[in-house]
Amino acid sequence: MLIIPEDVCAQVVTPEAAFTAVEGVFAAMARGDARNFPVVREALGHADALYGFKSGFDKVGMALGVKSGGFWPGNMARGLTNHQSTIFLFDPDTGQLQALVGGNYLTAIRTAAASSVSIAHLARPDAKVLGMVGAGHQSTFQLRAAVKQRAFEKVLAWNPHPEMLPKLAAVAAELGLPFEAVDREALGAAADVIITITSAFEPLMMRDWIKPGTHVACMGTDTKGKQEVDANLLAAASVFTDEVAQSISIGEAQHAIATGLIREGDITPIGAVINGTQKGRTNADQITVFDGTGVGLQDLAVAHVAMRAAQERGLGSRATL
Structure with missing residues (x-):
């Protein structure tokens, strides 16, 4: 399993790469080649936070995974971003965990890529x-x-x-x-x-x-x-x-x-x-x-970009469960 922290994500995923990934996955969704699974999003009843899961599978890009996270409105006062999330990528052929990817930067850049598209x-x-x-x-x-x-x-x-x-x-x-x-x-x-x-x-x-x-x-x-x-x-x-x-x-x-x-x-x-x-x-x-x-597929698309780029550049760290 490859662990890709926030700083590596910011280093390897450019706005141009995010645009291409998001545009491509939107096109795949419309063709029926990629599917989002039902979203779970709930109020925690603690810290005024919303928490949930977005997941899906892109059979063209072979991206399978889930983003877990949400919105903590008090985080800015703590010097943190209000949105906090982590993305898990799995091997579609085996179900094994491929990568654990920081999701905060990727959430921001994929959201911007969607409006840009x-x-x-x-x-x-x-x-x-x-x-x-x-x-x-x-x-x-x-x-x-x-x-x-x-x-x-x-x-x-x-x-x-x-x-x-x-x-x-x-x-x-x-x-x-x-x-x-x-x-x-x-x-x-x-x-x-x-x-x-x-x-x-x-x-x-x-x-x-x-x-x-x-x-x-x-x-x-x-x-x-x-x-x-x-x-x-x-x-x-x-x-x-x-x-x-x-x-x-x-x-x-x-x-x-x-x-x-x-x-x-x-x-x-x-x-x-x-x-x-x-x-x-x-x-x-x-x-x-x-x-x-x-949609979850946006997160998976940019996380896949991060995983491939990190692998090519020898960035991130390896771990076994």
């Missing part, structure tokens, strides 16, 4: 203004990944805790992009692409604030009850997702589905767009929404 396939080619809703740990990964897909000229941002915005502003400056903190309505009126990456349980962006032609990547809703945008926005948009089953049960679409604003058949897997079997954006005024629920 959605921007690549759904945003207008001439998108110039990027709007960021949320300024937590994962927001910087989102920003770095997004700018690789379009020639953005400006970043607008809002966060419920404004004191967290300077960290995002610093990354924008590093990328050579002007940065402005604005209110949510102004962000919606100006942004061509909006990424929401929060842990909200109420809509932060309303339908009437979003201009025609906007692409919205909702990346924070991954649990029953969470919500980042107005359900009416999904009713007005063309909706895409990583996996429909999660979208309607624990994703952003759960609220529009529950109120009858949209039906399951109104949601398109992004993998079908990647494969060319379904259409993505069809005109410049169309609002597109990507419901990024975060």
